[in-house]
Amino acid sequence: MRVVLRNPTREIDVDGPMTVHTLLQRLDLNRESHLVICDGELVAGDRTLPSGAEVEIRSVISGGSR
Amino acid sequence: MKCRVCRGPAVIDIRRHNANFCREHFLRLCRDQVEKAIRRFGMLQPGERVLVAVSGGKDSLALWDILVDLGYSADGFYLGLGIGDYSDESAGYAHRYAESRNLTLHTVDLPATHGFDIPGGARAAKRAPCSACGLSKRHLFDEAARRGGYDALATGHNLDDEAAVLMGNTLRWQTEYLGRQLPVLEARDGFPRKVKPLVRLSERETAAYCLLRGIDYIVEECPMAVGNKHLAYKAALNDIEVQSPGAKHDFYFGFLERASERFRAEVEQDRAALAACERCGSPTDAGVCAFCRLTERATARAPVHFSDRGSP
Ligand code: SF4
Ligand SMILES: [Zn+2]
Ligand SMILES: [Zn+2]
Numbered sequence: 001m002r003v004v005l006r007n008p009t010r011e012i013d014v015d016g017p018m019t020v021h022t023l024l025q026r027l028d029l030n031r032e033s034h035l036v037i038c039d040g041e042l043v044a045g046d047r048t049l050p051s052g053a054e055v056e057i058r059s060v061i062s063g064g065s066r
Numbered sequence: 067m068k069c070r071v072c073r074g075p076a077v078i079d080i081r082r083h084n085a086n087f088c089r090e091h092f093l094r095l096c097r098d099q100v101e102k103a104i105r106r107f108g109m110l111q112p113g114e115r116v117l118v119a120v121s122g123g124k125d126s127l128a129l130w131d132i133l134v135d136l137g138y139s140a141d142g143f144y145l146g147l148g149i150g151d152y153s154d155e156s157a158g159y160a161h162r163y164a165e166s167r168n169l170t171l172h173t174v175d176l177p178a179t180h181g182f183d184i185p186g187g188a189r190a191a192k193r194a195p196c197s198a199c200g201l202s203k204r205h206l207f208d209e210a211a212r213r214g215g216y217d218a219l220a221t222g223h224n225l226d227d228e229a230a231v232l233m234g235n236t237l238r239w240q241t242e243y244l245g246r247q248l249p250v251l252e253a254r255d256g257f258p259r260k261v262k263p264l265v266r267l268s269e270r271e272t273a274a275y276c277l278l279r280g281i282d283y284i285v286e287e288c289p290m291a292v293g294n295k296h297l298a299y300k301a302a303l304n305d306i307e308v309q310s311p312g313a314k315h316d317f318y319f320g321f322l323e324r325a326s327e328r329f330r331a332e333v334e335q336d337r338a339a340l341a342a343c344e345r346c347g348s349p350t351d352a353g354v355c356a357f358c359r360l361t362e363r364a365t366a367r368a369p370v371h372f373s374d375r376g377s378p
Contacts, residue, residue, distance in 0.1 A: 033301070
């Protein structure tokens, strides 16, 4: 599957299928600070992402001591 | 995973609530959490006019959306900070949202109205960009709320923001800041009431809210934020949260319920008498307010100032 990461925007290829949680774990990303979007839809942690999926992992942390 | 409410397929898992939600029930959860915060802390009364500080990011757009949904008369206020492409893009998101929902968005552009942008102003005044930025925002948001006759100014600070600020204040035992860290600051001496209705929602939830409501927001981070402590505290808290879901909530709300009061006396004691700033008329305890002093330093070396003085 193709995985797009943001901030900065970059793309990687990951062999699927695997669940959302496994993907985050494999990339060493915290599930509290990321959302996973599969083919345009927000997906929960136990969802299996198929091999051909277009996946975006979106970091939700914004900075600045406002 | 199934929705806790309807048993339909879930789109999000929230470990802090030990539950999963479908789209519809997640959106309802977000509104309920905001309503609960508003009621619990007496932030707003029905029918009040609210000014929402809108940055084009997920938190402020979600906040605006929810307040309107809950029936408040809420206008937006966008402040252009002059941070290159980031500011241009974030302004676009704020305007597009307002237009799509037929809402009123007031805007002020800092470089156009005050002659400096945040990166340049911070350099000239020898301040960290986020510190110059925070000062400018506080000042101009207050002013906009006061001039527009709004009952309250609402900002998009979420649970992660408040927990991270609390962590910073606690690590250095900044007792005065601890005494002031409240979800509501009542109006006083020309300052509007300030409210943070998103304190019961995490950043992950405000981002999911925007995605599920089809609200486009600026995903890119402000370039000035890179490497700041606020982000480091957030990351540390999320490492704890993974081990111990609900830790951020307990940290912040436990502070409000059981500790915050202990720091109040110092704040009351330090409360200086305020008078109008000699330059801009905003309430200040310093003759000339901090923002006017920043403006002075930030524009002192700008070429436009020299030509103003009539130099060759
Ligand atoms: S990260 Fe700093 S400079 Fe950028 S908008 Fe936030 S407070 Fe302002
Ligand atoms: Zn449901
Ligand atoms: Zn002033």
